Amino acid sequence: MKLTHLFKYRFNNRWQIYFKYLRYVFNDHAVLALFFLLGAAGLAYQSLWQTAVINLWTQTILIFIILLTLIIFKEPANFTKPADATALLGDEKSFRHMVKQATYYSMLINGVVEGGLILILWPMLFRLFTHSILILIYLTFLLIFLKILLTYGIVRRNIRFENQNNSRLINWRRLISAEENHQFVVLSFYNLFIDVPGITPKVKRQKWANLLIKYWPEKKELPLTKLFVTAFIRSYGYD
Amino acid sequence: MSLKVNNLSGGYGQLTVLRDISFTVPNGTLTALVGLNGSGKSTTINHIIGLLNPKQGTITLNDCLLTQQPIAYKAQIAYIPEQPVVYEELTLKEHLSLTMATYHLDEKIAWEQADKLLKIFRLEDKLNWFPTHFSKGMRQKVMIVMAFITDAKLFIIDEPFLGLDVIAVNDLLTLIDERKKQGVAFLLTTHVLHTIEKHADQFVYLKDGQVAAQGKMVDFTSLVPELTVGEG
Numbered sequence A: 001m002k003l004t005h006l007f008k009y010r011f012n013n014r015w016q017i018y019f020k021y022l023r024y025v026f027n028d029h030a031v032l033a034l035f036f037l038l039g040a041a042g043l044a045y046q047s048l049w050q051t052a053v054i055n056l057w058t059q060t061i062l063i064f065i066i067l068l069t070l071i072i073f074k075e076p077a078n079f080t081k082p083a084d085a086t087a088l089l090g091d092e093k094s095f096r097h098m099v100k101q102a103t104y105y106s107m108l109i110n111g112v113v114e115g116g117l118i119l120i121l122w123p124m125l126f127r128l129f130t131h132s133i134l135i136l137i138y139l140t141f142l143l144i145f146l147k148i149l150l151t152y153g154i155v156r157r158n159i160r161f162e163n164q165n166n167s168r169l170i171n172w173r174r175l176i177s178a179e180e181n182h183q184f185v186v187l188s189f190y191n192l193f194i195d196v197p198g199i200t201p202k203v204k205r206q207k208w209a210n211l212l213i214k215y216w217p218e219k220k221e222l223p224l225t226k227l228f229v230t231a232f233i234r235s236y237g238y239d
Numbered sequence B: 001m002s003l004k005v006n007n008l009s010g011g012y013g014q015l016t017v018l019r020d021i022s023f024t025v026p027n028g029t030l031t032a033l034v035g036l037n038g039s040g041k042s043t044t045i046n047h048i049i050g051l052l053n054p055k056q057g058t059i060t061l062n063d064c065l066l067t068q069q070p071i072a073y074k075a076q077i078a079y080i081p082e083q084p085v086v087y088e089e090l091t092l093k094e095h096l097s098l099t100m101a102t103y104h105l106d107e108k109i110a111w112e113q114a115d116k117l118l119k120i121f122r123l124e125d126k127l128n129w130f131p132t133h134f135s136k137g138m139r140q141k142v143m144i145v146m147a148f149i150t151d152a153k154l155f156i157i158d159e160p161f162l163g164l165d166v167i168a169v170n171d172l173l174t175l176i177d178e179r180k181k182q183g184v185a186f187l188l189t190t191h192v193l194h195t196i197e198k199h200a201d202q203f204v205y206l207k208d209g210q211v212a213a214q215g216k217m218v219d220f221t222s223l224v225p226e227l228t229v230g231e232g
Helices: A002-024 A028-051 A056-071 A088-126 A135-159 A170-189 A205-213 A226-232 B041-047 B070-074 B092-102 B107-120 B137-149 B164-180 B218-222
Strands: B002-012 B014-027 B031-036 B056-061 B077-080 B155-158 B186-191 B203-208 B210-216
Touching: A002 A056, A002 A088, A002 A135, A002 A170, A028 A088, A056 A088, A056 A135, A088 A135, A088 B070, A088 B077, A088 B092, A205 A226, A205 B137, B002 B041, B014 B041, B014 B186, B014 B210, B031 B041, B041 B155, B041 B186, B077 B137, B092 B107, B092 B137, B107 B137, B107 B164, B137 B164, B164 B186, B203 B218, B210 B218
Parallel strands: B031 B186, B031 B203, B077 B155, B155 B186
Antiparallel strands: B002 B014, B002 B056, B203 B210
């Protein structure tokens, strides 16, 4: 493998894995259920579109939903792996090249997703705000542009150190950590349908539950109950 | 020419761990970076390999300033981490190929060197195995082989002896001595001082993020008596 093609190699690898898991997501039962759900959702949306009251509340809700579209699917992928910090140390140029290509890829994907979501909202925008197709097109492109900018901004934040000053170093640790989080989110979705190897549940302290954990009754005949309760509260993954 | 760390201060985020650290690792020498747990050894290593950005001070390797010429600087380094990290999807052979590509090595020469090292560390029949399934010690050996097939000018080795069998420890020390004669510089962190004392040329003792003592290895006992309790 030439290191200049690192992005292509990792991209192909990643999507091979995703396609492998998608077979389990879109199994026969799920596809059938999806058709019914989509049909029901389409009917409900049509009904909403026909009957929605045009007032400040509904317009505000729609604006809120549009702003929400900017927040979801904003995290960029950078295709780094924990071993890169050691294995690719001697060729940071290739590593940077891969991160650059991954950034363009993420900007593109996130922009397309944003465009798709806004297209879905077009009927409501048409009803609640404007009948001008031109304005809707401008708005769509503006939101796509904002999403792309947001994605790029997140990459820039991940690459830089807090005390960057005029240093030309990039923050490998943060990039790798961001990618691990990104992969965790994606693979957790697949993990709902099939056991995905390598998914380690994240642990968070959950300070709000400290008292609950501390005073959970301990019984001699069930010594592990408190342990399970603690794991349930602090772990993100449940099997 | 050498590694020069000048007035380095740094840490993680807002937390400053290192304060005004200065030392030099001349070519052809082995410098032992020692200290108690939490003294700042790994943080110093992370700064030197560019994983952390210095808040103050400079780090230069053969006149390459890390913060301004990171690509040229890092091309001269081989790093063996304390915890071996390998790619799940690559075989041992593919790991070595990746290293050769990373350091732009001549494949023929590099594979000759790799074959020698694989024999030394008894990995020669495991080229098509996945290192992710190896024991910790074997993965450590993979890291060592990957580093020593390179022609890096500076080797940074973090706690290399943990998890290695006695024969492998001796083999590693022999390799280090051979490379030193070729002018390669080594910076090595360890708690196992009696293993390294005959091979190290100088030491840097870190305490609470500062250089508490440094000098020639022969003076270690007199300069850092608290670390030689129970040794030898």
